Amino acid sequence: MLVQPLNQRQIFGMKRESLQKKVELFYQETQDAAAIIEYAIAVMIRNSLVIRDFSLLFTELIREIYLHTEPTDMLRRFCPLFEHYFDQGEWKQVKHRLFGNSKMYHKLNEILGLYKNYLQEKTTPLESLDGQQYKLISVFEDANSKLHTWNLRDADPKIATEKADAVLNLLTMLTIFRKAGVRRFVKVEKSDIVNCTRRALIAKKNELEELESVELTNQEIIDKLEAFFPENREALGKNDPTLGAVDEEKEGNIQEISEADHKTELRQFQEGEGPSEGRSDHRTIAVIDEPKSSTEKKTSLALTAYERDKTVFTKPKSKKQKDIERKEKMLKDTPYGRKKKPNSRKKRNRK
Incomplete structure (x- = not known):
C-alpha cells in the first residue's frame, strides 16, 4: 500500500491521536527517518504556539530512529532539539553515535539553544481563555518569491513577539512542506495573532440565555396567579403545559348538566310557570347546579364560565x-x- 507523505494541513490541523497514528503508519511503510524528524520538528513548532498539548508526540519512534538508525546529516542537524526525549545515559549514546567530535555537537547546541528554549516553554492553559479562540496569521514567501498566508488555529494569545518570530523562523528550515514541488516556507514576512471567536455563536448563546430568563419569569407569574386563584389552576394549564389539563370525565358531566338545565328552563317559560325555586326575578346568568352526589367535587363558578362555549342570558317574564x-x-x-x-x-x- 502506497502511503502519501503528510501535508501541511494534516501536521498543523489533526488531533493528537490521529496525527500520531498517521505518522507511525507512514514510517512503517516508508522507513523515511529524515521525514519523521522534520514532522517531529513541525509538531514541536505547533505545540509551542497553540494552547493544546502536542508535546512528546511519537516518542518511541524518535527514540528508535536516534538510537538505531544510520546517522545522517538531517539527524545531526536537529539532534539537540530532541534531548528531552532521552535520559542522561541514552543521550550520551546518541551524541557518541552521531558526533565523533563533541565540539561539533556543542557548537550546534549553542546555535539551536534559543529555539530549544522556546519550543519547551509551556503555553497558556485553555481554561484561562474563558471560551475565546485565537489564530495565528502569518505571511510567508515561497521558493518562487511568491507570498502566501498560513493560519494556525488555537493559538496562544499571550505568546511574546520574539518567541513567535523565532519559532516561525525555525519553520523556514524545514523542507517537507511543498506545493507543486515548490517549498512553501522559505521566509517569514509578518505574523499576528487575532481573536477569531465566532460572533454568531456568542450572540446565539446570549439570545438563549435571555429566552430562558423570560420563561422563568412567566413561570413565576403563573405560580403566583395559581396561589391567589387555586380554582383556576386548570384554566391556566391550557396555556402552560406544566399544569394539568381539565379532566375529561368532569367535562362530560358539566356538559350534561348544562343541557338539562337549559331544557328545563325553556319548558318552564313556554308553559308560563314561575321561576324555579331559589332563582332571582332579576336579570341573571344561567349557572350549573351542584352535583347531587356527595362524592363529586363542587364545580368552580369561575372555571365553569371559562369552559362553557356559550352563555345564555334570559329575562324572567313578569307575573x-x-x-x-x-x-x-x-x-x-x-x-x-x-x-x-x-x-x-x-x-x-x-x-
Missing part, C-alpha cells in the same frame, strides 16, 4: 305577562277561543 299567556292558552283550548279570532279581526278592521 302579569305570565297570567295573560296562561289565560290565552286556556282560551285556545275551548270552542269559544277558536271562534273568537275572526270576530276580533273584523272589529279591528271596522276601526
